[in-house]
Amino acid sequence: MRLLLFSLVLGLNFSTVWAGNGTSGGGNIYGDQLNPWFLQNTPTVSYCVEIDPDFSDLPRSRVLEVVGESIEFWKKTFREYRGINFSQDSFEFDVKLGTQSFQYKDTCDGKEDLKFQMGFLTQEQQVLLPNHRQLLGIAYRTSYDSAQLRGKGFIYVAPERGPSRPVKPLMHPRPWSHGLNRPLLFTLQHELGHIFGLQDDHYGSVGLMDAKLVERVTERSNVRDMNKVNAIISSYPFGCNMKLESHGAYSFLTSESEKGKWVLVEVLSRNGRIQIMHDKKLWGEIELSFDRAVSTNDVSAISVYLTRAQRVFRNLPREAYNQHLEIYHNSEYELRDQQLKLVSGEVKKFNMEFDRNCTALGFPDV
Numbered sequence: 313m314r315l316l317l318f319s320l321v322l323g324l325n326f327s328t329v330w331a332g333n334g335t336s337g338g339g340n341i342y343g344d345q346l347n348p349w350f351l352q353n354t355p356t357v358s359y360c361v362e363i364d365p366d367f368s369d370l371p372r373s374r375v376l377e378v379v380g381e382s383i384e385f386w387k388k389t390f391r392e393y394r395g396i397n398f399s400q401d402s403f404e405f406d407v408k409l410g411t412q413s414f415q416y417k418d419t420c421d422g423k424e425d426l427k428f429q430m431g432f433l434t435q436e437q438q439v440l441l442p443n444h445r446q447l448l449g450i451a452y453r454t455s456y457d458s459a460q461l462r463g464k465g466f467i468y469v470a471p472e473r474g475p476s477r478p479v480k481p482l483m484h485p486r487p488w489s490h491g492l493n494r495p496l497l498f499t500l501q502h503e504l505g506h507i508f509g510l511q512d513d514h515y516g517s518v519g520l521m522d523a524k525l526v527e528r529v530t531e532r533s534n535v536r537d538m539n540k541v542n543a544i545i546s547s548y549p550f551g552c553n554m555k556l557e558s559h560g561a562y563s564f565l566t567s568e569s570e571k572g573k574w575v576l577v578e579v580l581s582r583n584g585r586i587q588i589m590h591d592k593k594l595w596g597e598i599e600l601s602f603d604r605a606v607s608t609n610d611v612s613a614i615s616v617y618l619t620r621a622q623r624v625f626r627n628l629p630r631e632a633y634n635q636h637l638e639i640y641h642n643s644e645y646e647l648r649d650q651q652l653k654l655v656s657g658e659v660k661k662f663n664m665e666f667d668r669n670c671t672a673l674g675f676p677d678v
């Protein structure tokens with residue numbers, strides 16, 4: 313039997329590729345500026361939230377809820393990847409992210425590690441950020457302890473109203489207040505991503521760390537879609553994780569059963585199970601067996617730059633210092649020898665591939 317499956321229509325149409333002036337992250341000019349703000353030696357991170365009246369129509373309690381959700385999102389994401397996906401080749405160097413307990417403080421007193429500034433920048437910060445009238449959001453590190461590898465700073469999210477509302481003609485009038493507040497959640501997730509060391513993605517379409525993400529989710533024409541219950545930018549900012557969740561419509565060629573005719577099927581991948589629907593009826597199912605998963609692509613996720621001042625890692629070789637240590641993650645997989653059980657009772661064996669979006673790219677012949 314010959315099975316070919318071609319992608320792809322993703323659940324949410326975000327396939328546009330955005331070009332931009334990418335920063336390579338290479339070279340030493342950035343020093344430790346690209347480091348995650350917190351590594352595993354930091355057990356707790358204190359944070360506080362200050363909200364300007366111009367920020368949104370949302371009550372404080374709702375803003376706090378969304379902030380909390382965005383933090384939980386990253387902790388969960390790192391938990392799901394831990395152990396299986398991060399690697400660094402040349403020597404033993406174990407980086408864990410998102411292990412901290414984030415502790416909320418009622419008031420900002422300057423001692424907090426992370427301050428959420430909803431709708432305002434101080435005058436000093438406005439000087440630091442000359443483009444602030446164009447900014448929708450930013451994560452800004454104000455200091456870094458290069459012994460403890462620990463940063464401190466703020467996340468700014470622009471206000472919907474008032475003199476500091478960004479000068480953006482395409483911006484929705486109330487991107488944060490509208491509906492389920494998803495644009496706010498996605499924006500906070502994106503900015504927190506920077507705190508965990510992820511850089512803007514200028515070329516990919518992976519979603520969450522897309523350099524243009526915040527701009528797009530706050531656009532007049534997108535806010536309504538963003539607030540749909542199923543709107544997910546990308547649950548897996550490092551590419552596909554082991555849950556392989558995706559949803560797509562495919563042209564499907566089954567040369568035997570359909571006599572070489574292309575048919576349109578819907579493929580739903582969830583919790584390790586793939587369901588293939590044809591004419592709204594179940595056509596076949598695959599129970600994915602992950603022990604047959606092979607990584608087919610490693611991509612640099614974050615980089616860590618160490619100087620001799622660092623006190624976190626012991627017994628590192630000389631080459632660990634004064635360069636960017638790239639920590640890779642596996643973003644694409646091949647799952648070999650999977651079983652497709654057709655509703656008709658037939659069982660077929662074949663290989664599958666998953667791309668960075670967890671989208672099944674093809675079912676090669678077996």
Ligand SMILES: [Zn+2]
Nearest residue numbers: 502506512523
């Ligand atoms: Zn960004």
